[in-house]
Amino acid sequence: MSKPSTATGVPDALHRRLGVADAVVIGLGSMIGAGIFAALAPAARAAGSGLLTGLGLAAVVAYCNATSSARLAARYPASGGTYVYGRERLGAFWGYLAGWGFVVGKTASCAAMALTVGSYVWPGEAHAVAVAAVVGLTAVNYAGVQKSVRLTRVIVSVTLAVLTAVVVACLTSDAADAARLNAGGDASLGGVLQAAGLLFFAFAGYARIATLGEEVRDPARTIPRAIPLALGITLVLYTVVAICALTVLGPKGLANSAAPLSDAARAAGAQWLAPVVRTGAAVAALGSLLALVLGVSRTTLAMARDRHLPQALAAVHPRFKVPHRAELAVGVVVAVVAATADVRGVIGFSSFGVLVYYAVANASAWTLTPDEGRPARVVPVLGLAGCLTLAFALPLASVAWGAAVLAFGAAVYGIRRMAAARRA
Template sequence: MTPPSAAPNPPAPPALARRLGTGDAVAIGLGSMVGAGVFSAVGPAAAAAGTSLLVGLAVAAVVAFCNAVASAQLAATYPSAGGTYVYGRERLGPWWGFLAGWGFVIGKTASCAAMALVVAAHLVPAAWQRPVAAAVVLVLAAVNLRGVTRTASATRVLLGVALAALALVLAAAAAGGRADAARLAWEAPGGWYGVLQSAGLLFFAFAGYARIATLAEEVRDPARTIPRAVVLALGAAVVLYAAVAVAVLAVLGAEGTAGTTAPVLAAVQASGWQWAAPLVRVGAAAAATGALLALVAGVGRTALAMAREGDLPRPLAAVHPRFSVPHRAEAAVALVVVALVLTVDLRGAIGFSSFGVLLYYLVTNLAAIGQPRDQRRFPRSLQVLGAAGCVALVATLPAASVLTGAAVLAAGVLYRLVSRRAARRRAR
C-alpha cells in the first residue's frame, strides 16, 4: 500500500524587489527626520528645558546614534522588511519581536496622523484641516502603492523643498538683525529632568532613520548600503537641527520659542522677513508630507513582516505582483490614519508615539548586544548605552503617555495570545 504523500510545504511569501541605492535610503531617512521634528519639536523642547534644550539635543543625538548603529548592524545581517520586529524574533524570540513590531506600528500610526495634520495646518484654515489631512493621507498612500522607487523619488523632491525653506530660515536669522548671542545663555528651568525631557521630545524627531532599516528588503547591497545610509542621514539631521535650534533661540529666546507652536516660522517673521513666511509654510508642509510618505511605507513594511508570521492578519502579507509593494498592509495603515485624523485629538500623539518608538529601540539594542563578533560592526558598549538611554528617556515622558502606551501594548499582547491559542486549536 502506498503511504499517503506528505502535505506540501506552504509557498514562501513573495519577496520585495531591491531597487534602492544609498542616495535613495539617505533621502528617505533624512526626509522622515526633517519632517518629524525640525518644524515642531523645538518649541516643546524649549518649554521643558529653556536654552539647555541644546544639551538635550546632544543627548538625543547620542542615544539616536547608538540606536542607529544597532539598527544598521542588525539590518546588514537580516536584510528583510520589518526592522526590529525581525531582529527581535531572530535574536531574542517571537515575543520580543512582537513587542517591537507592535510598538512601532501603534507609535508610528499616531505619528502619521500627526504629520498629516501638520501638513493641513500650514495650508488651510482650521475648519478644513481634518478633511484636507485625510485627503493628503489618501494621495500619499496612492503614491506608495505605485512602488518604492516612486516613494523615494517623491521624498527627494519634498526634502529639497524643506531644506530650501530651512536655508531661508537660517539666512533670515543671520541677516535680519534680530539674532542676539546673549539669548543663548545657559538656563535650565526644569533642571536635568527638563533636559532629559527635551531630549525625549527631540529623540522623537530623530527616529526617522528607522525607515531605512524597515525598507531593508528593498535596498541593494544591504550589508554596505544600510550602515552608510543610516550614519549619513543621522549626521545630516544632527547638523541641521543644531543650526535651526541655535538660530531660533538667538532670534526668539527660550521664552519666545516655547510660546509658539511654529517657532521656525515665528523666527522668520521676527527677523523682519515677512515676505518669506509663505515660503516657510510651504517648506513645513513639504517636510511633513515627506515624513508622512516615508512613515506610511515603513509602517506598511512592518505590518507585512508581522502578517507573514501571523502576528497580524495573514492577508496583510500580500505583495502586489506588479509594483512589488505590500499593498494590503499599506492600504490598511492609510485607512486607520484617515480615521484618526477625522476623529481624534492628537495633541498628545508625540508622547504616545515616543513610548512606542523607545520600546522599539530598546529591543533593537538588546538584540544587537548578543550578536556574534563576525556580525558586529560597532562596539557592544554603544548598544548598552543605547538601551540605557531608551529607558532613561521613557522615564521622562508624561504619565498619561506612558499609561496609554502601556494599555495599547497590553491590548496587542492579548490579541496575540488569543490568536495563537485559536491557531493551536485549529491545528489539532
C-alpha cells in the same frame, strides 16, 4: 543563528531597487520633517536654556539606536526592522512586541503628520486636508517604492531650501540683542530629559531605512552606510536651526512660540519668509507622512507573513512589487483617525512606543557576535539605557497609555499562543 534568506526568487519577494543615495533620501525625508518645525517650542518649554543639551542627548541615543539598527539590518535584510531583529535574536515575543509598538505608535504618528499638513495648508479644514493627504500619498506608495523615492527627493529639497533660508536670515540679522531680553528658563534634569524625548521623536526616521531592507541593493553595505549618513546630516541641520532660533528668539521666546521658525524669520526681519516657512512645514510633514506609511506598511507585511496580523496583508502586488494590501489597510486606518480624532494627545504614546521599539533593537544588537558585525558593547548598552530613560521621562499620561497598549498587545499574543497550543 544562521543568516536568513533574503527571499530572492520567492514569489512574494520585494524588488531590491534602492541604492545608498535613495536610502539616505528616505531617511532624510523621515527625519527632516514636521519635527523640526514643531518640536523646538515644546522642547524649549521643557528645557529652557538646556535645549541644546537635550538635543545633544537625543542625538547620542539616536546614534546608538542607528548603529545597532544598521548592524542588525545588514545581518537581516528583510522588511520589518526591529520586529525581525527581536524575533531572530531575542525570541518571537520580543519581536512581536517591537512590531506591535511600532505599528500602533507610528500609525498615530501618521495621523499626526497628516493633521500637521492640514493645519498649515487650511487650518479651518485641517481634517479634510489631512484625509486628502493620506489618500494621495497612499496612491503614490501603491504605485511603487521608486516613485515614493522620487517624491521624497523633491520634498527633502524643498524642506532643505526653506530651512537654509531661515538659517541665513537669522545669521544675518541684528535680532540677537533683543533675544537676550527673552533669556531665561533654566532647565532641570527632568526638563532636559523630557526635551530629549521630544527631540528624539524628530530623529527617529532612520528606522525607515532598516524597514525597507528587502528593497535595498546589497543591504549588508548599503544600510550601514545610509543610516549614519542620514543621521549625521540631520543632526548638523537640527543643531544649526536650533542655534539660530535661540539666537533671535531666546529660550523664553522660543518656548512661547506656536510657530517657532516662522517667528524666527519675522524676528530676523524677514517677514516675507514667514509664508514660505508655512509652505515648507506642510511639505515637510508630507515627506514625514510618506516615509512613515512606507515603514508601517513594511512592518505590517512582516507581521502578516508570520500570522501575527491577517495573512491577507502579506500579499505583494505582482506588477508594482509593493505590499499593496498592507499599504491600503494602513492608509484606511490613518485616514479614519485623521478624520475623526485630535491626535495631539497620542503623540506622547507614539514616542513611548518608538523608544520601546528601539530598546528591543539595542537588546538585539547586544546578542550579535563579532563575526556577525556586533558594534562596540557600549553602543547597545547606552542605547538601551537611553531609550528606557527617555521613555519614562515622558509625561505620566503618555507612559500610562503606552504601557496599557503594549500590555494589550502582549495579552493578544499570549491568547493566540495558548489557542495554538490547544490546537496542537
